[in-house]
Amino acid sequence: MDWLNLILMLTLAAGNTELLVSFVNRTHGLKINCGWLRHIRHIHDLALLLFPVLFFVFVGLRGPGLIWGGSWSDLSIWWKIYVALCACGVAGLVNSMIRWWCHRNPKCVTSTSSTVVDIVEQLQSRPLMDGPFFWMTRFPLNEIFQVEYSEKDVVLPRLPREWDGLTVLHLSDFHFIGTVTKPFFERALTIAMEKSADLVVFTGDLLDDPKLIEWFPDTLGQLDATLGRFYVLGNHDWEIDPPRTRNALDELGWTDVGGKTTSLQHANSELVIGGSECPWMGNPPDFSADNVDTFRILLSHTPDNFNWAIQQGVDLILSGHNHGGQVVLPVVGPVYAPSIHGVRYAGGAFWQSSTFLHVNRGLSGRYPLRWRCFPEISRLVLRSSKTT
Ligand SMILES: [Fe+2]
Structure with a gap:
């Protein structure tokens, strides 16, 4: 041979x-x-x-x-x-x-900390019902119930000095499908709200089963933020009656920024939040009407809009969609990520030109399987580099 x-x-x-x-x-x-x-x-x-x-x-x-x-x-x-x-x-x-x-965190991420909470331990039971792909939940070492709460301090050059310490709770990709039950999400979000947030954002992929829209009030409806709660929808929401999903979220007081921008006054400065659901729905938001000095946040379901956001002078882009790859192989890393960049932006923090991209790995997924890739809830603490 x-x-x-x-x-x-x-x-x-x-x-x-x-x-x-x-x-x-x-x-x-x-x-x-x-x-x-x-x-x-x-x-x-x-x-x-x-x-x-x-x-x-x-x-x-x-x-x-x-x-x-x-x-x-x-x-x-x-x-x-x-x-x-x-x-x-x-x-x-x-x-x-x-x-x-x-890959390492960019220099603008000045500190990170995280804790992993086993929701099964918290609930004293496995929050499962006999939904799609239930068989995957039986795989050994599956981490679908071990939620990582990560906190990152991020220095952003254009952040007004008065906003130093502004907190953003970043949530993404809940994928209500009926295999993981509502108590999992309720418990995970209760823990997330133990620390207050100025902004709460959700970056898409909420529903895989339209009936589970009834879970909204007990999950996203329980969240609170001093400056507001903002969302975009994702490609899975695109397949399931997006107007109905938007109505349900709007009734709970969430602000839809998909394809548009909205401005907020905070501590004598203006903040603009835009949302992109491209390429699946609508058009990109138009930031051109805003003052070029205004601090800009983009919620984009996919991180594939990173280069577009850089061209628009966006300061902070928050994304989900790629779930960290869900399965991260030893040596090889993540394999599957639904992106035109492959696994490049599967999850984590990235910096290019003067734009910071944060890709949240999501709290769940259509397929209930994770290896070496915890579900994630992240809290960003924005820091200003301006001293005067
Ligand atoms: Fe997703």
């Missing part, structure tokens, strides 16, 4: 996987409805298994017989093209892994 060829073939199979995962990630970042996305995932599942098996049978064992010491130069032109594509996949995988391992 030729061990070197075998290792090379296994590496190329990993490249094949990376190419297919990249395709799925990027298509899931586009405005494509869930029916088509399901077809894409089925093609991905099939190709993920089929191509490596064909490769090992027709190139490794038969044909040039690479596993038995055959020569790569004897491959047919089609297998050579396939090998070249897989080699590109390997390069992409290595690049993604290096970026994951090298």
Whole structure:
């Protein structure tokens, strides 16, 4: 047996996987409805298994017989093209892994702290009912009930000095679907509100089951903030009667900023909050009517709008959507994230030009499975660098 060829073939199979995962990630970042996305995932599942098996049978064992010491130069032109594509996949995988391992909080994040709370321990029972994908909840080491409460101090250069210490409770991706029960969300939010917040924001993906709109009053309806509660909807909400969802949230006193901006006066300065539900709904918010010196916050369901926000002079962009990847493999990092950037913005803090991006991993998900990727509730404490 030729061990070197075998290792090379296994590496190329990993490249094949990376190419297919990249395709799925990027298509899931586009405005494509869930029916088509399901077809894409089925093609991905099939190709993920089929191509490596064909490769090992027709190139490794038969044909040039690479596993038995055959020569790569004897491959047919089609297998050579396939090998070249897989080699590109390997390069992409290595690049993604290096970026994951090298990622650190940007310098503007001056302190971080977090605690993980086991909601099962708090409730003395597993908050589950027999909903979709229930079988996933049985996977060992599943972390769906271990909520991480993270707090980050972030220095933002344009934040008015009078606003130093402004707090933002960032919530995202609840995905009410009927597998994880309402007491989980109630308990997680009760703990979140033990510390007060000036702003509470929700960055989309609330409903996967329209009946569970009845959970709103006991969950999002219980939150309070001195300067207000603001939200955008996400791609899962787009599939389920968004006007009805908006009405329910508006009745609870939440402010819809999807596709628009709203301004707030606070401590003699103005704050503008805009929301983007692009590419799924509406248009991006128009910040051009506001004074260029006004501090700007953007709620954007997907972090894919980061570059657009930079061009608009947004100071702080708050996003969700990618769930931290939900499954974070040792060495490799997160694999799946529904983004045109793949797993680059799966979760965490990022800084570019003069814009700070915070991607919350979400409190739940359509699929009740998390490994090495706790559900998250985050509280940002904004700090001013202005001394006069
Ligand atoms: Fe989501």
